Amino acid sequence: MKNFVKLLVVSILGGVLTLGSYKVFIEDEQTAVLPPVVNNTPNVIPANYPGKIYGTNADFTEAAEKTVNGVVHVKNVAVYRGPRTMRDYIYGNNRGGKALQGTGSGVIISPDGYIVTNNHVIKGASEIEVTLNNNKTFKAEIIGNDETSDIALLKIDAEDLDYLPFGDSNNVRLGEWVLAVGNPFNLKSTVTAGIISATARDLNTHDATPQSFIQTDAAINPGNSGGALVNINGELVGINTAITSQTGSYIGYAFAVPSNNARKIVEDLLEYGDVQKGVLGIRGGSVTPRAVEELGLETNQGVFVADVSSQSGAEKAGLKEGDIIKQIDNVKINKFSDLTGYINSKRPNEKVEVHFLRNGEEQQTEVTLTKFETYTINPLKLEVSNASKDELKALKAENGVKIYRTLSPKLPANELVGSIITAIDNEKVYDVKDVERIFSRINAGEDIMITLIDKNGEKQRIVWR
Template sequence: MKKYFSLLFVAILGGVITLASYKLFLEKPYYVTEGANENAAQTFTTNFNHAPTPALDEEGFTNAADKTVHAVVHVKNTSIATDQSVYSFMFGSGGQQRAQVGTGSGVIISPDGYIVTNNHVIENATKLEITLNNNKIYEATLVGTDPSTDIALLKIDADERLPYLAFGNSDNTKIGEWVLAVGNPFNLTSTVTAGIISAKARDLNPYDDKIQSFIQTDAAVNPGNSGGALVNTAGDLIGINTAITSQTGNYVGYSFAVPSNIAKKVVDDLLEYGNVQKGILGVSGRSLNSTIANEIGVKYTEGFYVAGVEGDSGADKAGLQEGDIIKKIDNIKIKQFSDLTGYLTSKRPGDNVQVSFERDGDYKSVKVTLTKKETYSITGLGLTVKNLSTKDKKSFGVSNGVKITKEATFYSNRNLELEGKVLISINNEPISSIDDVKEVMSSVSNGYNNRNVLVVINKNGEKERYFF
C-alpha cells in the first residue's frame, strides 16, 4: 500500500511538472474580449511596450500667455448712426444722430505703437480708443485698412516703449498644433483660451469677393475677440482672430483667424505704399473634386484646374495653359482654391513663385512672375474692364482708357454693344486705368447715380456716349 501511494504521488507530481512546462514554454498566449459579438469590432492586444503619452507643456502655455496678454489691447469704436426706425419717424425724431459704441481687440506689433486689428472692428469709426493691459488709455489714428482681408492698422503715441508680438510664419503651422487665443470677449479683458489648429486655408464663403483662407481652431472665440491674437506655444503671432460660425452669434466650437503671413503683408503694404499691393498669377478656374474630375476627364481630385489664362499675365508668359492642374506653389501644396489664394495674398506684384503642375500626365514646374491685377468688374454697371495693352492703345489710337472685355446681358438685350470698346470717362471723370474706375465708382452709391454717363471709343476711333 505504501508503494502504491508513492507511485501515485510521483505520477501526480510528474503531471503537474509537465503541465507547467507546457504552459510556460510551449503554449501561445491568447486574449478574449468579454462581451464581444460577431458584429462588434475586435480588440487585439500586443506585447509591445508603449511610451507614455506626453503631458501638455503647461509651462509653454503659461509663458506664451504671459507674453501675449500684455501685447493685446482693447479697442473701443465710437461711430455716429442715424436713427431711421419707424418708431422714430412716427414720433418726430426720425433722422436724429446718435453715438454707437463697439468693442473688439487689437495686437501691438511694434514698440512704438502700431496695432493690427480687424477692419470690421473699426469700420465707420469717428473715434478710436485703445486700452492697454495696464489700463492706460490712448486715442488711436487709423493708418489704413484692407476690407478684402478684414485687416486694419492703427497707431497710438504712447509715452513708453510698448510690449509687442512678432509675426510668426503661418505657413509653418500644422493641424493639431496647440494655440492660444487672446482677446476681450464680452469686454472681459485679457482673456486666454486654448485649442488646436483644426484646419488651414478655410474658405467660409466661396461666393464672396473677400480673400478667405483662414486658420480654423477650436479655441473659444466670442464677440469682442475680433482683432485679437492667435499665438503658438512659443508666443509667436500666427493669426488675427476674426470670425466664428454660429447660429447664435457665440462660440460653438469653431473660430477662424487671418494667417499672420497675410496680415503682415497687408501691414507692410499699408506702411510702405498706403494701400495693398496684390500680385496675381493670371489664371482662372476651380478646385478639383471627384465630380469635377469626372466632368473634365482627369484622374486627380486635389489641385486647382486652370480653365483660363489671362493674356500678358505672368502665367501666360511662363507658358501655363488651359487644362493644367496646379499642384504646388513654392513649398505650399495646393489642394483647393483657398490654398492658392491664401498663399498669393501674401505676395506682391513682381514677386517670383515656382508653380508645379500636371499636364497630360507629365509633372512640370515653371517660375512665374506675379503681376498687378489688370481687370476690374464694375458691378453696378455690369461691365468688366482691363488696362490697355500697348497693342490696344495703338489699335484704338488712344493713350488712356480701359478696354471693356465683358458686358452683362442687359446691354445685348437692348442692342447695345460695349464689349471690345475703350471706356475713356465715367460721369465726365477721365479714365486712365482700372484704379481710376474704382475711384470714380466708389463715389457712386451702389454703382448707380441719378444718371451715369459713359463715353467710349469704338474700333473706328469714334466716340459714343451712353446714359444709364
C-alpha cells in the same frame, strides 16, 4: 452531515472558479484600458519645448503670459452733434456727444505702438480708443486698412510696449495647439485654448474670390475680433476675425486671417500706403469629383487652370489651359483657397516656383507675379479691375474695366462678375483710375448710371439709386 460538507465544498469551489474567471476574462481587459498610475506628479511641457507635443499635457501658462500684454481693447467711438438752436449759440452748448459703435480687440506688433485689428472693428469710427492690459488708454490713429482682407493698422503714441512677434502661418499644422487672446463681451485679457482645425478655409459664398482662413476650435466670441491667435511659443499665427454660428456666439468654428497675410498687408500700408496685390494671371478652380469625371483628370486635388490672362506672368512662364497646379514653392495646393492664400502673402514682381501637371506629367516653371489693380465702388458694392485686351476683345468692347467681384450677397455675382463696365454716367472709362476719379466727385445719394457689356456680350444700362 456529509451531504452538507459536500455542498459547502462545491460552493467554495464554484466561488473560486467564478473569481478566477473574472480575473482572467474581465480584469485583464480593464487593465488594458486604464494603465496604472506610475507617478502622481503631472508631466508639464514648457511653452518653448523644441520637440513634438502629444496629448493634453502641454503648459500654456508661458504663452499666455507672453501674449495678454500684447493684446488691447479697441473701442469704436462715433462723435455726433445735435441740432443747434439760438439758445445753444448764446450759452455755448454744442448739443453733441459720443456713442460707442462697438468694441473689439487688437494686437500690438511693435514696441512703438503699431496695432493690427480687423477693419470691421474700426469701420465708421470718428475716434478710436485703445486700452492696454494695464488699463492705460490712448487715442489711436488709422494708418491704413484693407476691406477685402478685413485688416486695419492703427498707431498709438507710446513706447516700450509689450508686443507679439509674427510667426509663420505657412507652418501651422492640423491639430497644433493654439491660444485665442482677446476681449469677448468686453471681458479684457481672455485666453482660450484649442487646436488648428483646418487651414486655407474658404468662407466666401457670394463671389468668385476665395478667402483663406485658419480654422480653430478655440473659443472666440463677439469682441474677440482683431485679437491674437498664437501658437504655444507665443508667436502670432493669425488675427481672429469671424465665427460661424446660428446664435452669433461660439459653437466650435472660429476663423483667423493667417499672420503671413496680415504681416504683408501691414508692411504694404507702411511702405506704399495701400495693399500691393500680386497675381499669377490664371482663372480656374479647385479640382472636384465632377471635374475629374467630366475632364478625365488624373488627380483628385489641385487647381485646374481654365484660362491664362494675356501678358500675365503665368502666360510668360508657359502655363496653359488644362494645367493642374499642385504646388507653389514649398506649399501644397489642394484647392483654390490654398493658392490664393499663399499668393496673397506675395507682392508684384516676386517670383514663385509653380509645380503642375500637364497631360499627366509633372512639370515646374518660375512665374513672376504681376501687379493687380482694383478699385472698390462702395455705393455699388462692386470691386473692379483693369481688363486685358483679350477680355475686352472677347466681349467686343473698345474700352472698360472688369467687374472683379461683388461685395454684397444681394447682388447676382454669377451675372455681374466678368462683365465689362464701359461708362459711368455716360463718361467712358478705360482703367480703374478713371473709375476712382469719377466716383470721387459723385455725391452720396446721387443716382448712378452704369453702362456695361455682360458675359453674353449684351449691352445694358443699369441705374443705381
